Amino acid sequence: MSDLDQLAINTIRLLAVDAVAKANSGHPGAPMGLAPAAHVLFQQMRFNPKDPAWLNRDRFVLSNGHACALLYSLLHLFGYDLGIEDLKQFRQLHSKTPGHPERGIPGVEVTTGPLGQGVGNAVGIAIAQKHVAAKFNKPQFSLIDGYTYCFFGDGCMMEGVASEAASLAGHLQLGNLICFYDDNHISIDGDTKFAFTEDVGKRLEAYGWHVITVKDANTDLAGIAAAIEEAKKVTDKPSCIRLVTTIGFGSLQAGTGSVHGSPLKPDDIIQVKKKFGFDPEKTFYVPKEVYELYAKTSKAGAAAEQEWQQLFAKYQQQYPELGEELARRLTDKLPQGWEKALPRYTPQDKALATRKLSEMVLTSISDIVPELIGGSADLTPSNLTRVSNAVDFQPPSLKIGDYSGRYIRFGVREHGMGAIMNGIAAFGSNLRPFGGTFLNFVSYAAGALRLAALSHHPVIWVATHDSIGLGEDGPTHQPIETLAHFRAIPNLMVWRPADGNEVSAAYYKSLSSEKTPSVIALSRQNLPQLEGSSIEKAAKGGYTLVSTDKPDVILVASGSEVSISVEAAKVLANKGIKANVVSIPDFFTFDRQPRDYQLSVLPNGVPSLSVEVMSTAGWSKYSHEQFGINTFGASGKAADIYKSFEFTPEGIADRAEKTYNFYKGHELLSPLNKAFESIHYF
Amino acid sequence: MSDLDQLAINTIRLLAVDAVAKANSGHPGAPMGLAPAAHVLFQQMRFNPKDPAWLNRDRFVLSNGHACALLYSLLHLFGYDLGIEDLKQFRQLHSKTPGHPERGIPGVEVTTGPLGQGVGNAVGIAIAQKHVAAKFNKPQFSLIDGYTYCFFGDGCMMEGVASEAASLAGHLQLGNLICFYDDNHISIDGDTKFAFTEDVGKRLEAYGWHVITVKDANTDLAGIAAAIEEAKKVTDKPSCIRLVTTIGFGSLQAGTGSVHGSPLKPDDIIQVKKKFGFDPEKTFYVPKEVYELYAKTSKAGAAAEQEWQQLFAKYQQQYPELGEELARRLTDKLPQGWEKALPRYTPQDKALATRKLSEMVLTSISDIVPELIGGSADLTPSNLTRVSNAVDFQPPSLKIGDYSGRYIRFGVREHGMGAIMNGIAAFGSNLRPFGGTFLNFVSYAAGALRLAALSHHPVIWVATHDSIGLGEDGPTHQPIETLAHFRAIPNLMVWRPADGNEVSAAYYKSLSSEKTPSVIALSRQNLPQLEGSSIEKAAKGGYTLVSTDKPDVILVASGSEVSISVEAAKVLANKGIKANVVSIPDFFTFDRQPRDYQLSVLPNGVPSLSVEVMSTAGWSKYSHEQFGINTFGASGKAADIYKSFEFTPEGIADRAEKTYNFYKGHELLSPLNKAFESIHYF
């Protein structure tokens, strides 16, 4: 390697060393080991630091997100809006250089850190690249032809989420995905021989990947470059370049676990700076030549973008419809008036499962919202996520679809699906991913769901079989804690619609959202179309469905329990107790309504009872008393289970009467009144 | 195959067909395809249906739990306490034959259904077998020498949890684990070519497994038997026998997705019964010869157990100490007085992180409680789960431990760890597994955690870095929704101890528990030893730590916020507001205290404020007002983050004052008063 290469690589290493040392916190080892590969990779990547959102850039995902000092150093050196002062603020509160990469920092594609997620994100981005390319590219107009690169470490490869995503990537033949495995034989417990002795390359080959090894990725820059070239030539398989590296290269502790997650000792820092020919007195030092070297790449990237913009302008002339569509998508706006296609219902319409009503929404909007892309984790006939004219997203060679297809067969890989959806959403061009599974198995993907919320990916989980109402499959499949869990995640909508209008509202709000993901919990069983529901009312997150003059009690319910509560109100009326029925399909949305409106739904002075066939946790926000199931469900016919737990009109009326009697004659505020403002999202 | 073999296999198939048909719900396809393998496998297994808990039985796990009609049929035919009437009650409420296998049914080792979990359970059982064998076996006394068998399907192999567990099983060289892969090319979406085209055998080989293929597992019984023999001979690798089968063998829909999850059509049932030489008029028919055939196996199993009991009696004479220990363990009781070893603290003892205090508990009890076995998901130096004299559970050939070791290096495989812990707990001999990771990443294992609670496995999650107090790692690592989620899971203790005495109490209750798993949330940062805490008080789940005469307000806190609340009470005292401080380290345990005691802690008439640095969801059970963080955390120094969210003595006092003022002069009941009894666990 040239002296300049060496200088640049060591600059990256020492920026990471200095950032971690100044913070007295962080991970210097992986940056020092991966700097050579990053140096080679980034110089041949196509990106414009002045426009990090340019659609046809190459993407880079750091799945081993703890190595972010590497990424921040690169972003700084290549000219992203991340100054040397930002590097000095590494891991400090409100800095642009937090402890793990967060989407929103210029040049950071996805939020990573929780291991394995980045691999799934990269698969998602690569899927999006393939799909948008298949949809928009035309002869002479190679609008989308970038690569998705990903670094990952041993930790990522041990995580199931990465395994799931890697298997699907192999199946999908994603030749545009090129990953680098940092094979440094070290994880936090020490040598990987303690727990991780599998043959990673062989495993990836079994998934259908192309695997290349660079035996000395500490020094063999030509070998790294050649491996990237080889990987690019393999267009029908994702590639993994196995980099044999030394963690903490240059440190006295190189090759040991002690450089993984702790700053280098002061004398080690002096030692390594001297060894690299740097002045040990200087910190955060960047030689001018290094800035200049990397500026070439960025300049070339800026030129490439300019060329692309010209190409796109021509494209818009030659293919006005597609051009207009892509231009629209680049504004992150859905087609105007798309929401007019959402189905509306009257009480005369027949009772249907909300999962079926969800299918009807997807059927209605699929052609109108062409950026809708998604599928199911091998539960298509149960989730009803595939509209009848769908084309599968598949490698053309399998002859069961092609890359322009929008229906993704995720396989039984919920966690991988979640990470992949996040990656698709991160790609840009307004792709709106959805993924189906049973509500109970969204929990398998909790890690990815949380990251969707944290990273503002407005993905949609189509979560059917949402309660004990699924019946015979029993307690292993029946959610109890699930909605309490999801409702406690900041920035997540958790819809549980009660009928067709509410299903339409759930999709309306979910697709209108630009920063908030959704889980839409849907019933397996049929539910009647409600008198008094509407898309507009449900779109407020909560509303009064049955209104009486001066109610004695308010029943507050969601989903399948709303119609039973309406029946319960009739039972109560027969007893001389006047009950309102409130439907709250989504807490997040209702929480954001004006105070006056909220209080009109849940006024002072009226006792309220929440009704939902799962954990009562969280419902005290909107009710004085809670009727729920704080135990596990059971296998049996749905009607038998409902009856057994007393979620019948009579059982609900009984609790409502007790609630009414309990508070009768007592002063009572609406549960919405609180002593102080809480710390919440936004 | 002989006519009798054929008859027996078809009997199994038709019992499954009839059970599913009668329930009009269930999965006939896999039972029909797997019946030949089950027939061969079960006849060569060692078990005694009259004593399903016999320690040295072979174990069988049905990871594709939806195929439970197969398992129930086998259990019936081999003479377990499961009558033909029970098969007729398949999938009916409160039957012994629920929609997925549930631990507690005679002969069912683990609860399965959520895909992939059973593979992890089987790995855990095999680990337990290896460990108990290494600990107790002596020359001439092969007390533990059984095998762990597992059936799994395509769905299991797509799930990350199974991948994680399989990789670890290969590393651990579990030669006693023999799995059968039902390679029938069908999953719910249809042909596996839609999403699952990887080379499963090659993948397992990459993990270090021995793979054998039976090309026609519909008819080649000799081939299946030979494969099992071969697998048993490979003692240093887990084996996978790939069975190429036809889903729904015999049905008109054989080999298609339509036999996966729906009953056979009535005319198809007639057709298949005729084809198999059965009377189509008869249902649930078992030829006498079939009962007789399988009774031979069960009789041999009973004899084997008798022999074993004699051997064990001799063993107890020859090795009295070990014999006594194993005999004790078989009663599921810990050594008497073990809890006396739990450390106790006074306010003079130094401030320590509760993760450190957890390490001190483990150090104190490790030798005294020899059935404690566990480790960490590659976070040993952070979780502090490894006591200094620990021996690693490792294959001896690696020379870094042996199978008698009790410290398990799980690798970065939280979900696999959870499923494996459940399996270890299911093995018997009172093994008490624990597993360490960051609290936030217990969520990766949500599927397994839930199953621990549902199946009554008293496993312990050592969940360190439990809040924003972990500091620089930032929001990707800081739990917000996590405790709300876990507290909403029925039958789960969620401890968040505030100091050393509370840590000891958490372990005391967790290890004393026989049916309830625990998550113990532990701080990264140091916490003072509290005035007024004790193991006995904390063991009630909640108690008054700071008591004043006629308090104006009660601060209710957990973990690291308890000591800050004590300081806040002093700030309030300076303002003339008298505050009690209540510590609630575990909701589950506090909920089970007598009403009088609960009301003595949270009396009527006093407003209360909960204080915890994460989601407020769930806290209304014990407080009128909630101070928490319903948004994501941040990367920075822990002290800076606490200050930024105002979780300081002043910030808490401010909310407490507002709470006091808000309720002043108003009638107020304790939040413990409810209008009716809720449906809860137990």
Ligand SMILES: [Ca+2]
């Ligand atoms: Ca590593």
Ligand SMILES: [Ca+2]
């Ligand atoms: Ca299958």
